[in-house]
Amino acid sequence: MAPSPRTPTLTATPPLQAGGGMSLRAKWALGGVIGGGALAGLLATGSSALALYFARRVITPVRQRAADQEVLAVIREGSGRQVILAATPDTTVDGVYGLFFDGGKGHARIGRIVSYSPGDGTVLREVEAVYAGDLDSARRGWWSGAIHPDPAAAGYVAKDVLIEVDGGEAPAWLVPAGGNPRTWAIMVHGRGATRQEAIRAVGPALELGLTSLLVSYRNDGLAPSANDGRYGLGSTEWRDVEAAIGFALANGAEEIVLFGWSMGGAICLQTADLSQYRHLIRALVLDAPVINWVNVLAHHAQLNRIPSLVGRYGQLMLGHPLGRRLTGLAAPVDLKAMDWVARAVEVRTPTLIIHSVDDEYVPYGPSTVLAERNPEMVTFETFNHARHTKEWNVDQERWEGLIKAWLRPQLAPRLNPGQRQPVDGYAGG
Numbered sequence: 001m002a003p004s005p006r007t008p009t010l011t012a013t014p015p016l017q018a019g020g021g022m023s024l025r026a027k028w029a030l031g032g033v034i035g036g037g038a039l040a041g042l043l044a045t046g047s048s049a050l051a052l053y054f055a056r057r058v059i060t061p062v063r064q065r066a067a068d069q070e071v072l073a074v075i076r077e078g079s080g081r082q083v084i085l086a087a088t089p090d091t092t093v094d095g096v097y098g099l100f101f102d103g104g105k106g107h108a109r110i111g112r113i114v115s116y117s118p119g120d121g122t123v124l125r126e127v128e129a130v131y132a133g134d135l136d137s138a139r140r141g142w143w144s145g146a147i148h149p150d151p152a153a154a155g156y157v158a159k160d161v162l163i164e165v166d167g168g169e170a171p172a173w174l175v176p177a178g179g180n181p182r183t184w185a186i187m188v189h190g191r192g193a194t195r196q197e198a199i200r201a202v203g204p205a206l207e208l209g210l211t212s213l214l215v216s217y218r219n220d221g222l223a224p225s226a227n228d229g230r231y232g233l234g235s236t237e238w239r240d241v242e243a244a245i246g247f248a249l250a251n252g253a254e255e256i257v258l259f260g261w262s263m264g265g266a267i268c269l270q271t272a273d274l275s276q277y278r279h280l281i282r283a284l285v286l287d288a289p290v291i292n293w294v295n296v297l298a299h300h301a302q303l304n305r306i307p308s309l310v311g312r313y314g315q316l317m318l319g320h321p322l323g324r325r326l327t328g329l330a331a332p333v334d335l336k337a338m339d340w341v342a343r344a345v346e347v348r349t350p351t352l353i354i355h356s357v358d359d360e361y362v363p364y365g366p367s368t369v370l371a372e373r374n375p376e377m378v379t380f381e382t383f384n385h386a387r388h389t390k391e392w393n394v395d396q397e398r399w400e401g402l403i404k405a406w407l408r409p410q411l412a413p414r415l416n417p418g419q420r421q422p423v424d425g426y427a428g429g
Contacts, residue, residue: 051313054306055327058297059230059318061219062192064103067140071101072122074136081127082114083135089360090143091123092116093385095393098148098196101141106133109147145390146196151175151214154199156206163215165243170223171195172244175202175212183282183411184253185210186244190262190288190389191231194220200392201259201285204400208407210257215244217267228330233293234266235333241267242275255282257407261389262362265289265353269340272349283410284351285403288359288389291340291366293333299363341366344373351378352406354399356386379406 070086083099085091092113099108111126127135131149151158151173159176162169173195185205187198195214205212216222217240219231226236245256258281260268265286272281290296294315301311317323318333340347353371355364364382371380381402383391392399 047307047310047313050306051310051317052326054301054304054311055314055317055323058300058314059233059327059329059333061221061225061229061231063221065100065142065192067101067103067142069099069141069143071099071135071138071141074127074138075124081130081135082124083108083110083127085123085125087116087118087121087123088143090387091125093387093390093394095386095390095395096128096147097390097393098144098146099135099141100144101135101138102133106135106138106141107131107149108133108135144193144197145393146193146199147393148199149196151199151202154202156199156202161213161247163240163244163247165218165223165240167218167224167226170216170218170240170243172216172247173212173214175206175214177206177209177211179209180252181209181211182252182254183210183257184248184255185212185257185259186241186248187212187214187259188217188241188261188264188267189214189220190260190264193261193264193389194222197261197264197389198259200396200399201403204403204407205257205259207404208411211248211253213244213248215241217241226330228328230327230329231263232329233333233335234263234270234290234338236331237263237267238270238274241271242277245271245275245277245280249277249280255280257281257283257285257411259285259287260289261287263290265291266293266338269347270338273346278349281349283407284349285407286351286353287391288355288362288364289353289367290338290362291353291370292342293335293338295341295366296362297335341369341373344370344378347374347377349377350410352403353378353380354383354391354402355380356383356388356391358385359388361388 072084072086075082094113097110099110108127109129111128114124114126116123131153148154156175159174161172161174163172187201189195189197195216198214202212217237218226223240248256258268258271266289268284268286272278272284297315298311315335317327319335321332324332353367355367357364367380371378386394
């Protein structure tokens with residue numbers, strides 16, 4: 001049947017000139033097709049490479065933090081010192097912070113803002129202490145919420161202990177409470193941080209009668225590395241927290257409160273979900289936790305100007321069994337299993353979430369939604385100008401007050417049917 005006049009006819013080969021030669025117009029058309037195909041292939045290859053780079057960056061531990069904070073000068077002021085820093089979104093927020101320099105060998109505690117010159121792009125702040133290194137000669141460093149190098153520097157008596165984990169022993173700090181506390185606080189730092197981050201929570205834990213165990217976990221530079229040398233984003237690290245719970249139980253603990261910062265929050269949620277000891281976890285206190293990795297990864301793709309499709313391709317590489325050949329993961333990372341927005345009703349451990357609305361690293365939206373979907377179990381408290389995991393640094397009194405006010409009733413003795421509540425409402429640790 002002859003084609004309808006309205007039906008387009010496709011030709012299998014470009015039109016030819018008389019004598020079998022290809023017309024100039026056809027040559028250009030064919031060249032365009034070939035060039036377009038090559039360009040599409042090149043773009044696909046480039047997108048794949050970018051997606052792989054993005055995926056590997058997320059799960060590869062960084063052994064040396066970027067010294068992205070410029071130190072302009074140190075000024076002697078009587079018996080004290082002040083430091084002039086390049087003004088950044090971090091250094092222009094009031095509070096007390098840590099400044100690491102000289103590749104992390106130097107550590108100073110930086111206090112209040114003395115003056116801020118937006119026109120010059122500088123800020124002058126008090127130097128409260130220099131724990132290590134020569135701050136006078138420092139030129140670059142990095143800003144941190146960790147203001148103390150160890151518990152002793154914060155005034156706490158601590159013991160160095162080792163916890164048996166996969167592949168060896170993980171160092172931890174043990175800060176005992178008085179008496180024989182039956183409840184221990186196990187504190188889990190975030191991605192790229194160390195157990196120094198958790199020292200900020202020891203004070204309120206001690207006031208509540210809790211012994212504190214500040215742990216390290218695989219790939220954090222202190223604990224043994226995983227066989228693949230990759231972060232599991234919480235899907236593997238929780239086993240090291242489970243080992244810490246086992247250590248606590250072997251040393252007198254009967255119940256546990258988990259504290260977690262950032263990725264440490266994701267690790268705590270996985271522990272409460274999967275651990276054999278989950279029935280002994282009395283409560284979770286989470287600071288800027290990763291509630292939904294898909295949201296966080298999409299946020300970082302946008303920050304790095306990576307197209308959303310490429311970012312999603314990177315997520316696929318992390319979660320697909322075949323992707324591990326490219327990423328180096330020993331096993332895929334199940335991002336869906338760590339989506340606590342979708343799994344909100346499955347959170348059955350009382351949880352306090354503290355999260356700043358201007359968090360530049362882990363968006364606070366999923367924390368809000370989790371609390372809205374499970375108000376019975378999740379309490380959500382916001383800060384406004386603390387950025388990522390620095391709520392304590394901005395307002396120590398409020399941060400500690402929120403935790404103590406929320407956690408005290410959570411720790412109250414559980415009553416048997418018909419048993420009366422103690423007069424003071426809380427029997428302590």
